Amino acid sequence: xKRVICYDIIDDRRRNRIFKLLKDYGRHVQYSVFEVECxxxxxxxxxxxxxxxxxxxxxxxxxxxxxxxxxxxxHKGSFSTRLAEDKNPxx
Numbered sequence: 001x002k003r004v005i006c007y008d009i010i011d012d013r014r015r016n017r018i019f020k021l022l023k024d025y026g027r028h029v030q031y032s033v034f035e036v037e038c039x040x041x042x043x044x045x046x047x048x049x050x051x052x053x054x055x056x057x058x059x060x061x062x063x064x065x066x067x068x069x070x071x072x073x074x075h076k077g078s079f080s081t082r083l084a085e086d087k088n089p090x091x
Contacts, residue, residue: 002037002070004063009054017053018060021046029075 005022009015009032022028025046026036038046047062054060065073 001040001043002035002065003043004065005034005036005050006061006063007032008059010057011055014053014055014058018050021049021053 003026005026007015007018009018019028022034022036025038025042026034029035036043036046050060
């Protein structure tokens with residue numbers, strides 16, 4: 001099952017931990033957005049680990065996509081290119 005995970009973490013240290021954890025499970029598609037495709041057992045493990053890292057001031061949203069929704073998803077552009085441009089003040 002594919003899931004889209006979005007987060008807003010205030011603390012840099014917790015945000016980095018969340019990022020590293022999600023990077024092991026899925027694809028980084030935006031600054032605070034990941035696509036994760038895993039079975040139910042791996043999802044429960046990931047969910048438990050995510051919840052253990054979160055604080056009351058943090059927010060995390062998970063959207064589960066059915067196979068039909070996944071096939072109708074639309075992607076355009078290269079986010080990694082935009083990331084590189086954002087870091088270069090000349091562009």
